Amino acid sequence: xxxxxxxxxxxxxxxxxxxxxxxxxxxxxxxxxxxxxxxxxxxxxxxxxxxxxxxxxxxxxxxxxxxxxxxxxxxxxxxxxxxxxxxxxxxxxxxxxxxxxxxxxxxxxxxxxxxxxxxxxxxxxxxxxxxxxxxxxxxxxxxxxxxxxxxxxxxxxxxxxxxxxxxx
Numbered sequence: 001x002x003x004x005x006x007x008x009x010x011x012x013x014x015x016x017x018x019x020x021x022x023x024x025x026x027x028x029x030x031x032x033x034x035x036x037x038x039x040x041x042x043x044x045x046x047x048x049x050x051x052x053x054x055x056x057x058x059x060x061x062x063x064x065x066x067x068x069x070x071x072x073x074x075x076x077x078x079x080x081x082x083x084x085x086x087x088x089x090x091x092x093x094x095x096x097x098x099x100x101x102x103x104x105x106x107x108x109x110x111x112x113x114x115x116x117x118x119x120x121x122x123x124x125x126x127x128x129x130x131x132x133x134x135x136x137x138x139x140x141x142x143x144x145x146x147x148x149x150x151x152x153x154x155x156x157x158x159x160x161x162x163x164x165x166x167x168x
Contacts, residue, residue: 022139027083029134030095033127034079037072037102040124044069071105074098079131089144092135099131 048066052058075098082094106124134140 018139019143022134022137023086023143026092026095026131026134026137026140027086029127029131030079030083030086030098033099033102033131034076034083036121036123036127037079037106038076040121041069041072041076045073068105068109071101071108075102075105075128086135086140086144091144092140095135096132099128099135103128103132 044065048062048069051062051065055062078094078098078101080098082092082096082098085094086092103125106128
């Protein structure tokens with residue numbers, strides 16, 4: 001009887017290197033995107049809360065800042081929890097949804113509200129696109145598939161011979 005336990009860094013025998021690298025790349029990009037989008041989300045929400053504290057009648061700018069900040073905050077939550085789901089092999093839908101919400105919020109903030117006119121950050125666009133592309137890689141999809149469970153081997157029982165029966 002073997003008492004061998006694999007080290008924590010060893011992969012399952014059915015995993016392939018390309019799939020593990022793809023999942024790692026996707027998770028890393030998602031965490032970096034959450035950081036890139038999370039910083040302006042915090043700034044926009046904080047400034048909106050301060051404007052709402054000063055004025056009981058919220059201005060349109062305060063509502064826009066709160067809406068954009070809330071959109072980015074939702075994207076950050078989906079990116080972080082989607083990364084955990086990817087690591088635990090539960091799926092990658094959260095990552096894709098979070099990246100798409102991040103892209104949509106950034107596009108609305110830049111084109112409709114002109115909030116990013118002075119400090120346009122191209123990384124906010126590129127990071128979301130990179131997460132979507134990395135999450136749709138075939139290697140990541142292979143990594144999420146559980147290896148098929150092998151059916152137990154059935155050994156046929158030998159033919160029984162009765163007493164007095166001729167052998168052939």
